[in-house]
Amino acid sequence: MRILGIESSCDETAAAVVEDGTKVLSSVIASQVDEHKLYGGVVPEIASRRHCENICWVVSQAMEEAGTTLDALDAIAVTYAPGLIGALLVGVNFAKGLSLASGKTLVPVHHIKGHIAANHIAHPTLQPPYICLVASGGHSHIVRVRSHTSFEVLGRTTDDAAGEAFDKVARVIGFPYPGGVQIDKAAQNGNPDAYRLPKPHAAGPYDFSFSGLKTAVINLVHHAQQKGETIHPDDVAASFQKTVCEILVDKLMRAAQDYGLDVVAVAGGVSANSGLRALLEKEASRRGMQLYMPPLPLCGDNAAMIASQGYYELLDGRWAGADLNAAASMDLERDNESYRK
Ligand code: KG4
Ligand code: ZN
Numbered sequence: 418m419r420i421l422g423i424e425s426s427c428d429e430t431a432a433a434v435v436e437d438g439t440k441v442l443s444s445v446i447a448s449q450v451d452e453h454k455l456y457g458g459v460v461p462e463i464a465s466r467r468h469c470e471n472i473c474w475v476v477s478q479a480m481e482e483a484g485t486t487l488d489a490l491d492a493i494a495v496t497y498a499p500g501l502i503g504a505l506l507v508g509v510n511f512a513k514g515l516s517l518a519s520g521k522t523l524v525p526v527h528h529i530k531g532h533i534a535a536n537h538i539a540h541p542t543l544q545p546p547y548i549c550l551v552a553s554g555g556h557s558h559i560v561r562v563r564s565h566t567s568f569e570v571l572g573r574t575t576d577d578a579a580g581e582a583f584d585k586v587a588r589v590i591g592f593p594y595p596g597g598v599q600i601d602k603a604a605q606n607g608n609p610d611a612y613r614l615p616k617p618h619a620a621g622p623y624d625f626s627f628s629g630l631k632t633a634v635i636n637l638v639h640h641a642q643q644k645g646e647t648i649h650p651d652d653v654a655a656s657f658q659k660t661v662c663e664i665l666v667d668k669l670m671r672a673a674q675d676y677g678l679d680v681v682a683v684a685g686g687v688s689a690n691s692g693l694r695a696l697l698e699k700e701a702s703r704r705g706m707q708l709y710m711p712p713l714p715l716c717g718d719n720a721a722m723i724a725s726q727g728y729y730e731l732l733d734g735r736w737a738g739a740d741l742n743a744a745a746s747m748d749l750e751r752d753n754e755s756y757r758k
Contacts, residue, residue, distance in 0.1 A: 418491045420731070421515075422724025423476065425508030426500025426528045427554070428459045430471040431720035434483035434490075438534075438728035439541045443482035444714075444721040447471040454594050458584070465503035472511050479720070487519040492736070494727020497525040498747035499555070505743035513739055524727040525737045527752040528718075529556055530568060532684040534726035535711040535719075537565070543709050548678050550669040552693075553685030554580035554595075557665070559623040559672045560749065562682075565729035568749045571672050572623025579661060580687045582627040586634045586657050590650045600654040601690050607655030609692075612637060614660045623672045630660060662693045666700050673706060682709040689716035733757065 419442075424431040433444040449467045453459045480486070495512035497505060516523040533549050545565060551558040557579045559572040577585070580597055587596020592603070614637075617629035634657050641648040665687075673681050683697060694710060701708035715722060737756045 418728060418731070419485060419489060420524070420724040420727050421476070421479065421490050421493050422526070422720040422722070422727055423472075423493065423495040423508045423512050424528075424531070424718055424720040424723045425468045425472065425504050426496045427504060427718060428453055428464050429718040430468045430475050431718060432476040432479035433720035433724050434479055434485055435538070435721050435724035435728065438725045439538050441538060441721045442485065443479045444719055445475050445479045445482065446719055447475050450595060457588060457594050459501070461501045461503055464501055465507060468504055468507035472507055476511070476515070487515070487521065490519070490521050492522040492524050492727060492731050493519075494524040494526050494724050494730070496528045496531060496723050497737075497741060498527060498744035498752070500528055500745065502743055502745040505745070509741060509743045513741060517739060522731065522736045523738070523741060524731050524735060525741055525756050526723045526726045526730060527747060527749060529553075529558065529685075529749060530752070531722040531726045533560065533562060533568070533682070534729070535684055535715040535722040536682045536709045538721060538725050539711050539715060540709050543680070543682065546678060547680035547682055547709070548669060548673045548676060549682040549684055550665055550688075551685045552579040552665060552683070552687035554578060554584065556685065557625045557627070558749070559668055561672070561676060566733040566735070567753055570749050572621055572625065572668060574625040574627060575620055576626055576628035577631060579625070579627060579665060580685070582631045582661065583687065585631050589635050589638050590653055592650070597687060597690065600658055601692065603651045603654035604658040604692055607649065607651030607653070609655040609659035611649065611652035612656040614656055616660060616664055622675075623668050625664060625668065627661070630657070658690065658692045662690070662696045665693060666696050669697075670700055670704060670706075679705065680707045680709070684711060684716075686717045689713050
């Protein structure tokens with residue numbers, strides 16, 4: 418089955434053609450990061466406008482690189498939630514137009530489920546059930562993946578997402594947007610034990626709270642500046658990264674143990690972090706668990722993961738009509754139930 422995926426939930430306009438959920442025939446990504454960098458973060462209105470300008474050529478290029486025609490497609494999968502509403506609407510409306518014109522089935526895909534599906538592209542042998550840590554710019558979840566289309570959120574962040582904390586801390590240290598990757602680089606030259614940072618308590622056993630940790634780093638930097646002391650950005654980055662990674666991995670492993678599962682995975686932009694990947698490998702092997710991680714090009718936003726998840730959703734009888742709307746927020750559980758015919 419050949420599916421065209423379309424993704425426009427944040428600052429990447431992406432399209433891809435994927436066969437049977439795992440074989441990527443093409444994957445095109447137009448990133449707007451250089452423009453948003455000027456403002457220190459994503460400007461929603463600029464993102465929507467760039468999606469408008471880019472979506473036609475991105476989809477055409479994905480179709481061309483895959484050597485496919487609209488006729489040869491089985492369905493069009495599109496991210497409809499969650500994300501920036503104006504950005505999502507561009508992809509959703511484009512996919513609706515294409516579906517109406519071609520008569521191809523329209524499949525709505527939840528962005529976070531797409532991130533998780535990146536693991537199925539890279540590791541076709543990975544089968545649910547397993548526990549997945551999702552850490553992106555907007556979300557931090559511990560998810561029980563019951564099947565390819567049924568997901569239970571066991572824990573979530575009660576304030577900032579992990580990626581958001583990376584980006585905010587990066588800004589205070591003086592690194593450009595997007596900060597996560599800058600912290601990752603700087604941390605490689607820093608001492609992770611240079612600063613003792615707090616691990617804030619969160620409500621549930623698998624919940625996260627990162628705002629206290631972020632504030633601790635901000636205070637550390639400001640106090641040092643006030644006293645005229647020198648702060649070592651590499652050491653701050655390494656100490657912060659170590660603390661975040663320990664929190665994320667601890668909750669993931671705890672959930673897997675409590676639910677009697679020895680298969681774990683990670684997904685989302687932060688899963689590209691080298692410190693997180695190293696700690697996951699160490700802890701999974703210490704516990705004799707099987708660990709799955711997406712390769713770096715599939716960690717961030719892309720449309721191959723949307724086409725892949727679209728395949729599993731379509732097999733499960735999910736599709737939408739011309740009334741499909743975008744949604745800025747959408748629980749994974751609510752998404753499990755919607756648009757299933
Ligand atoms: O999944 P994603 O591409 O977009 C969302 O769905 O939000 O995640 C973007 C987030 C940003 O906060 C970015 O700083 C973070 O992922 N990120 C990283 C790394 N690469 C991207 N964080 C830490 N280390 C990295 N290497
Ligand atoms: Zn994402």
